[in-house]
Amino acid sequence: MTTWLQRAPVLLTGLLWIVSGFFLRDGGVGVVNGIVVFLIVWWLVFFMVLPIGVTSQDESGDVVAGTEPGAPTVPNLKKKAWWATVGTSVVWLIYFVITETGAIEPFLPRSGGY
Numbered sequence: 278m279t280t281w282l283q284r285a286p287v288l289l290t291g292l293l294w295i296v297s298g299f300f301l302r303d304g305g306v307g308v309v310n311g312i313v314v315f316l317i318v319w320w321l322v323f324f325m326v327l328p329i330g331v332t333s334q335d336e337s338g339d340v341v342a343g344t345e346p347g348a349p350t351v352p353n354l355k356k357k358a359w360w361a362t363v364g365t366s367v368v369w370l371i372y373f374v375i376t377e378t379g380a381i382e383p384f385l386p387r388s389g390g391y
Contacts, residue, residue, distance in 0.1 A: 283359075286366035290315070293373050311369070318368050323361035 293311075330353065335346035375381055 283363050286363055286370060290366040290369050290373075293370070311373075314372060315365060315369050318372075319361055319365040322364045322368070323358065326357045326361050326364070329357070 331349045332351070333347045334340045334344065334350055337350045339350065340346050
C-alpha cells in the first residue's frame, strides 16, 4: 500500500507533463518548462534530504583509517534520491495546479511594467 502512495505522485507528475505539453492551452506548463522546474526543485529537495538519518563514522565508533571521521557510515543515496523524487513530484503538482488554474494571474504585473 505504501509503495502505491509513494509512486502515485511520480506517475501523476509524468502524466501531467505529457498532457500539459501537448494538449492544454498555450502559456501553461510546457514540457521543457516542466522539466526545468522539476530538476531545479529536485536538487533543492535532494540537498534538504541528504542530512536526514546520517550517522557519522565517529558516532558509530568505526572510523576507517585515512577517512574523515564525519563521513557517513551508510549514506543511503538511492533511498534519499527516491524520497527527493517523491517530494519534488508533490511540489511540482502544486506548481502545475497553480499555473494551469490561473490562480497566479492576479498577482502578475500587467502592461509590461513592474
